[in-house]
Amino acid sequence: MVRFEAVSKIYPAYRDKPSVQALRDVDFAIPRGSITGVIGRSGAGKSSLVRLINGLEKPSAGRVVVDNSEISVLAGRELRLAQRSIGMIFQHFNLLSSRTAAANIALPLEIAGWSKADIAVRVAELLDLVGISDKYDRYPSELSGGQKQRIGIARALATRPNVLLSDEATSALDPQTTRAILDLLANINRELGVTIVLITHEMSVVRQLARDVVVIDDGHIVERGNVADIFTHPKHPVTQAFLSEVVGDSVPVSLASRLEAEAIPGGKAVIRVQVQGVDAGNTIVARLARELSVDVALLSARIDEIGGQQVGSLTLAIPGGEAAAARAVSYLSQHKFPVERLGYVA
Amino acid sequence: MSRELINLIIQATGESLFMVSVAALVATAFGLPIGVFLATSRKGELFAAPAVNGVLGMVVNATRSTPFIILVVAIIPFTRLIAGTSIGSGAAIVPLTIAATPFIARLVEGAIREVDGGLIETASSFGASPLQIVFKVLIPEALPGLVLALTLAVVSLLGYSAMVGAVGGGGLGDLGIRYGYQRFMPEMMLAVVVVLIALVQTVQTVGDYLARRVNRRLRHR
Numbered sequence: 001m002v003r004f005e006a007v008s009k010i011y012p013a014y015r016d017k018p019s020v021q022a023l024r025d026v027d028f029a030i031p032r033g034s035i036t037g038v039i040g041r042s043g044a045g046k047s048s049l050v051r052l053i054n055g056l057e058k059p060s061a062g063r064v065v066v067d068n069s070e071i072s073v074l075a076g077r078e079l080r081l082a083q084r085s086i087g088m089i090f091q092h093f094n095l096l097s098s099r100t101a102a103a104n105i106a107l108p109l110e111i112a113g114w115s116k117a118d119i120a121v122r123v124a125e126l127l128d129l130v131g132i133s134d135k136y137d138r139y140p141s142e143l144s145g146g147q148k149q150r151i152g153i154a155r156a157l158a159t160r161p162n163v164l165l166s167d168e169a170t171s172a173l174d175p176q177t178t179r180a181i182l183d184l185l186a187n188i189n190r191e192l193g194v195t196i197v198l199i200t201h202e203m204s205v206v207r208q209l210a211r212d213v214v215v216i217d218d219g220h221i222v223e224r225g226n227v228a229d230i231f232t233h234p235k236h237p238v239t240q241a242f243l244s245e246v247v248g249d250s251v252p253v254s255l256a257s258r259l260e261a262e263a264i265p266g267g268k269a270v271i272r273v274q275v276q277g278v279d280a281g282n283t284i285v286a287r288l289a290r291e292l293s294v295d296v297a298l299l300s301a302r303i304d305e306i307g308g309q310q311v312g313s314l315t316l317a318i319p320g321g322e323a324a325a326a327r328a329v330s331y332l333s334q335h336k337f338p339v340e341r342l343g344y345v346a
Numbered sequence: 347m348s349r350e351l352i353n354l355i356i357q358a359t360g361e362s363l364f365m366v367s368v369a370a371l372v373a374t375a376f377g378l379p380i381g382v383f384l385a386t387s388r389k390g391e392l393f394a395a396p397a398v399n400g401v402l403g404m405v406v407n408a409t410r411s412t413p414f415i416i417l418v419v420a421i422i423p424f425t426r427l428i429a430g431t432s433i434g435s436g437a438a439i440v441p442l443t444i445a446a447t448p449f450i451a452r453l454v455e456g457a458i459r460e461v462d463g464g465l466i467e468t469a470s471s472f473g474a475s476p477l478q479i480v481f482k483v484l485i486p487e488a489l490p491g492l493v494l495a496l497t498l499a500v501v502s503l504l505g506y507s508a509m510v511g512a513v514g515g516g517g518l519g520d521l522g523i524r525y526g527y528q529r530f531m532p533e534m535m536l537a538v539v540v541v542l543i544a545l546v547q548t549v550q551t552v553g554d555y556l557a558r559r560v561n562r563r564l565r566h567r
Binding site: 054056077079080081082083084086087088090092094096097098099107108110111112139140141155156158159 | 462464465467468469470471472473474475478482483486487489560562563
């Protein structure tokens with residue numbers, strides 16, 4: 001378990017850089033065995049947060065507790081022992097170019113003072129776990145990004161940590177490889193019960209892997225909770241912005257160029273409907289068309305699954321003049337679908 | 347060229363190699379740790395000691411900016427203390443070592459600073475001690491650069507070793523000055539220069555080869 005108690009982190013001014021407050025009075029707990037996504041824009045304080053968990057940084061105020069030991073007060077040998085139960089993977093993999101895949105995985109074990117024989121057994125297990133047993137004698141320069149991150153994951157898990165920290169671990173990978181690595185992390189969480197904390201600026205990563213999410217902005221936690229709850233009812237503008245990355249709130253270019261602000265005789269009103277919830281998106285268009293007795297046209301739609309729930313937006317064209325459009329908006333509002341008027345098309 | 351002269355060249359080459367190799371070994375023994383310390387002791391670094399770093403850096407700079415021939419003369423009392431004499435190849439090792447140590451330290455510092463800082467953070471994140479980081483991360487990762495640095499140091503030492511000939515240090519430089527210049531034997535001067543060129547070429551070629559061998563960064567099968 002990881003717990004932050006009133007944690008602040010200030011980087012003092014250095015040379016020509018002013019002092020920076022990376023975290024302000026942060027309070028939250030990450031339950032054992034969970035997968036928690038920490039999402040925020042660049043510079044929001046995500047990296048500081050993850051480096052406080054494994055003691056690479058010290059808080060300016062407050063306590064950071066990992067597995068009942070207060071890591072924020074440990075130093076020297078005690079800190080190094082505690083760090084062995086916290087693994088970390090990195091955006092740029094951070095493998096040693098002078099070591100083979102197997103030797104890279106062995107490094108934390110050598111540091112922890114394991115015997116050669118024990119290391120060999122453990123490394124073989126780990127290579128198998130991450131699915132790159134055949135690459136054991138390859139150097140990082142001979143491997144792809146996905147293979148390198150698999151080595152990074154094996155290395156992070158080598159000393160059987162309880163917590164795995166991921167610092168933008170898929171940000172340097174293509175979408176397909178990202179998916180494979182996230183699947184691997186999900187397996188590791190399920191089979192080994194390792195608590196995973198994912199730092200990311202990519203909504204898709206949180207969506208695919210995390211069950212809980214912490215949204216962080218300007219050093220504050222602005223929202224946190226179950227992924228489905230947070231993203232079906234986003235309150236903070238930052239959360240909404242991340243959500244729109246997935247469901248899209250932009251109007252297709254071809255449509256935008258045809259949109260008029262004033263009603264066009266014989267034209268259609270364009271509205272956008274946000275759909276949320278398990279069964280919501282399925283029938284709303286049909287029900288709306290039946291209610292209005294007009295042919296509702298679907299101009300664009302984007303629906304995705306977040307935390308097991310459908311979330312998305314539909315852009316609809318309603319014929320039948322202003323009266324029909326007004327009825328459509330009130331019908332949708334009545335049924336708790338957020339709706340907005342975009343304009344008119346011919 | 348007479349057999350006698352050829353023997354002189356062989357003997358002088360031996361002296362030069364002796365001076366250079368002993369000086370290179372001793373200077374590396376001192377220069378490597380000093381270089382590692384210089385590379386890791388600024389503010390916020392592994393062995394942070396900015397004041398010591400600053401003083402050490404100044405000493406290194408001072409030694410490096412003293413012309414070698416002046417250094418040789420200036421430390422004659424110290425050389426006598428260590429070697430018992432200030433003349434001959436054995437004695438020449440003292441100023442050679444003192445000149446090469448700061449040179450090697452700066453080259454080592456450069457090579458160590460080339461190592462990606464992310465690797466230090468990574469090793470710290472799984473609980474490596476500063477010394478473990480030096481021996482398991484920094485030195486292995488900097489090895490190609492370190493090999494090239496030592497190669498450069500040996501080549502420079504060959505040049506310096508020819509200079510100690512001017513003050514009775516023996517070796518190829520001594521031979522070149524006494525026979526080639528003072529007795530005006532151009533063929534002797536030429537022979538000395540050719541042997542020095544061959545030595546430098548050999549050292550550089552071997553160094554480049556070793557550096558390539560230990561460099562896994564760009565290797566593909």
